[in-house]
Amino acid sequence: MRKPRPRSLQWVLVRRLIILQAVMLVVFLGLITLVFFVAQPRLVVDNEAAALVVGEALGRDAAGQLVLRDTEELTNFRKSFPNMWFVARDEKGGVLKQGNVPAVYASGGDGLLKSVDRAALTFAQLDLRPAASYANLETSAGRVGVLASTMSSREENTGVEANIDLQIDLARNPDGTTNWVRVGPILVILTIIMLLPIIIVMGVTTLVTTPAVVRRSLAGLVATAREAGNIDIDNRAVQLPTERVPQEVAPLVQAFNRALARLGEGYDKRNRFLTDAAHELRTPIAILRTRAELLREDPESRRLQKDIERLSHLAQQLLDRQVLDHAAGPREVVDLVELARTLAADFAPLALEAGYDLSFEPAGRPVLVDIRSQQVERAVANLLRNAIEHGGGSGTITVLVDGEGGLEIHDEGPGIPLEERERVFEPFYRLRPRSSGAGLGLNLAREIARLHGGRIDILNGRWNGTHIRLQLPLAETPAKKIRSGPAARTS
Incomplete structure (x- = not known):
């Protein structure tokens, strides 16, 4: 079943105004016709x-x-x-x-003038005698014929003189009644001829003027709708203005504002719960790590320590994810080459221990980006950790920086299927259910990139493995204080 299209308020008003005008004209003409019939005018x-x-x-x-x-x-x-x-x-x-x-x-x-009720007297165009009116009137003195005019000569007329005398006579039957069989069709035709030009003119005028009037009247509503379109997760506390909104629509905007407030409050409560839960998890995790370190060195204890480390990393990622919602603070200009070099060096032991070689390919010059250093370090660390965990345990992991503000991480593992390349960025989604990851690393990295006005993409190509590119905004000016490395080392 085809979904109906929403109606345009503007054109609904135009159509209804045209119909209303046409109906009013028909009623008006009907009243005039009725008056003519009662007055019995002659044409x-x-x-x-x-x-x-x-x-x-x-x-x-x-x-x-x-x-x-x-x-x-x-x-x-x-x-x-x-x-x-x-x-x-x-x-x-x-x-x-x-x-x-x-x-x-x-x-x-x-003697004809003695028997008529009224008569108009007019003269040729060059005759200066003024037009006059003659009437036989019943007065207290009896029936008197009065001939009158408003001027003695047409020379006294300094403007435009217009005399209108409209009389209509209808076909009649031998008994003097109106012959409606002959008169009716003629009246219908005359009505159409008289109304059609008026309806056309008024309709065209309505089509031209009404859309402009409606657009002007709804300008405040359109501006409010444009502001509503800019609301997202980062500015959910915004309230839409109601000053320029039409009175009939204001309750809807106010209800929308209240809904935004409720959603924001619920979102904040959920975030506080996750943050508190992540904080509470850190203490028992620390106790477990301490007790595991006291156990005898054997394969079981090493597996237990690895599981505890994974649990600790998950708690940290949850904390990092919640911190993004309060990501304020100033940005600074950082050399992306040095930041990537330091992080590659920090992760080199982990990569080597997992069976990889690690390669760093810097740009030929400093690449200055305008970022919040700690957040970007966390994003790059998650991408590196993701490459180590899912790169297949062999081959080379490459960290590449280009001059356009892009940082790429390549591995030579099994890669990510095309149909899964968007889903892997969803929180807690794991490409392989038995994977040791928590499914938050790529989601956290994408959110950090989005907060900086950048993006993360999984690149397409004939190579083996996964190539992920983090694009960051280049600094507009080097006047800010330049950082040459990470604010905090991540290992």
């Missing part, structure tokens, strides 16, 4: 177009009477509006009528 755009088409087709015959020419515009207009009618009257009283003219309009407009 006079077609009527105005009819008047203009008729006006362009009017002319006079030889007798000077009004006639209507069959122009192309008039023919096309009649195809679209077959019920068109008109009454034309000139200044001399001449009248031209065509179509089914309602009785109220048959006189050409005489």
Whole structure:
């Protein structure tokens, strides 16, 4: 089953905002449509177009009477509006009528203004007479026709004059009711035409602006998540800030901080327990070593002393492992060549006694590294001891230092299989269960390398045995006090 991908809060907000805007527009348009139906407005755009088409087709015959020419515009207009009618009257009283003219309009407009409720009076563009409004109003004095305007001449208009008169007339049945069969589809199309551009514009605007707004709003959360990604075992006591975190997410961050605190406290308790246990083991181990030395010299006593030594080494490694968690203190610039030379000399008797030859291959110049000497000495000592224990008991163990801050230890033993090269660095993992090692040496060496910003790798090659490389950071400047050897000898 495919694992579902996590949802993006940013795009969830964008989609929901677009849907919300679209729904609001539809509701708003529905309310406007309802108001239009209640107010019964009329759309006079077609009527105005009819008047203009008729006006362009009017002319006079030889007798000077009004006639209507069959122009192309008039023919096309009649195809679209077959019920068109008109009454034309000139200044001399001449009248031209065509179509089914309602009785109220048959006189050409005489007395018509007395029967209408409202009318707008406008003039040609070059005519300076101002637009006016006429209304028949029911007043305390009876029905009165009022003609009014806000200016005496269009010259008084110093800005932009806009007159908007929107009327809508719907198709009706013979009884005067609205013919929804014909009107409904047209209203749906008009609604889509009106809404679609608005939805597109608002949607594009939302897609452009909302991600930026969301990113800005979540910037504090992103910064907090970045800080959380930097938390590891060495700085587990860090608490994530909540000042810039959104209020809705702050409880989650606070719970995470409390979880970190509990984990850190438990980790410290475990470390204290291991440290105390290792310290407590040293006393009985010392007593056992003293008693073993008093025994008669025979193979059994030598094996017992070897087991006691192994137990002592394990207790020391446990102590060293816990000390790493409190690895503070200043670093110093050390010549890695001299440090490796001294450690090789210290381990030479152990290597010879175990049946190996020991070779030292230094770089051709001093290699200055910025380290904590005692920790690195412990790491190199563990690598050397590991080579002596698992190198097969024959051949040559080589200690090599290069000019890049690398220290390599080679043996000619059975080597480590490729599939086991990561697991051997796990604590208490032993490649061979019957091995005399405790499984902490390589883990301790890797932790020391990591604390110094370096690393340990098992190298690949066609050689026999195991080649392990410890990479340490080179010193940026030789201004610090340079140590030429280990701070404490390890044997």
